[in-house]
Amino acid sequence: MGLLVDGRWQDRWYDTGSTGGRFERKASSFRNWITPDGSAGPSGEGGFPAEPGRYHLYVSLACPWAHRTLIFRRLKGLEAMIGVLVVHWHMGGQGWTFEEAPGATGDRLHGKRFLHEIYTTADPAYTGRVTVPALWDEKRKTIVSNESSEIIRMLNGAFDGVGATEGDYYPEALRPEIDRLNERIYATVNNGVYRAGFATTQEAYEEAVRELFASLDWLETILARQRYLAGRTITEADWRLFTTLVRFDAVYHGHFKCNLRRIADYPALQGWLRELYQRPGIADTVDFDHIKRHYYGSHTTINPTGIVPLGPDLDLTAPHGRDRP
Ligand SMILES: N[C@@H](CCC(=O)N[C@@H](CS)C(=O)NCC(=O)O)C(=O)O
Secondary structure, eight states, X not given: OEEEETTEEEEOOOOOGGGTTXXXXXXXXXXXXXXXXXXXXXXXXXXXXXXXXXXXXXXXXXXXXXXXXXXXXXXXXXXXXXXXXXXXXXXXXXXXXXXXXXXXXXXXXXXXXXHHHHHHHHOTTOOEEOOSOEEEETTTTEEEEOOHHHHHHHHHHTTGXXXXXXXXXXXXXXXXXXXXXXXXXXXXXITHHHHHHTOOSHHHHHHHHHHHHHHHHHHHHHXXXXXXXXXXXXXXXXXXXXXXXXXXXXXXXXXXXXXXXXXXXXXXXXXXXXXXXXXXTTGGGOOHHHHHHHHHHHXXXXXXXXXXXXXXXXXXXXXXXXOXX
């Protein structure tokens, strides 16, 4: 685990010393947008038009943020238009690597050994963390974006004119509601599990866990009365929550000590989780082997032995019982 400083790799764990033991996630650095015609998006510069075959996603199958982008690539039928490169599940002293492993692809595009070499190809003087997902432009040889929340918006809309599957997961009419849901879910659930797991003081840990379970209780009440988070239609808000909850009982409950309750203890959340998991093509994007080995094996400050637990026995293929409008 480490980061790049002026284009040079340094092996360092997160610094929580200056923040009272709290883990604070840094903002992503590459913030350009693919748009239908290459005009500039909400941030960054223009020049990234939607073109089949031009862009590739660097992902880890373990990572919930990268998982969002794999799901949107599948939902929008972009498999033939956007390539995928999968890193090895272990994140060690050199960060993410392209070492061979079942389910990893290696760097078929550039033949690099480490993901940080992709970042320095994009920007030789890059300073910052080397994270997945990273959306690569093979034409301009740069990273378009390494911010998952923005990559899924691009995949949702930018390729519609060049043959993407129909479907809008961020429809105009529901945007205020989706934004409201995302805001709380990001802070207390998606990032909340990391704030709990990477906390280095009791106080910081407890604060994160209390907020996390208050949010899960709130989400349970929403999903007990309606099928999806924003109502009758599935939206981006559901998929963003899905990638955290599908990992919850397998890793966050044990490894990150988020153990007041399991998702299996929440009837509505569990049914909703199963329903999303059982949607066409989604189970193929979930790799529990990479997920468990990555978390338990890579975070040596939390789990020094690197032992990966055998359980739990998850049953995501059981009937979900949510066939109502
Ligand atoms: N805000 C980013 C976060 C991405 C992120 O933190 N990915 C993790 C893997 S789950 C990573 O690559 N971490 C490496 C590091 O922090 O050095 C996004 O949503 O795309």
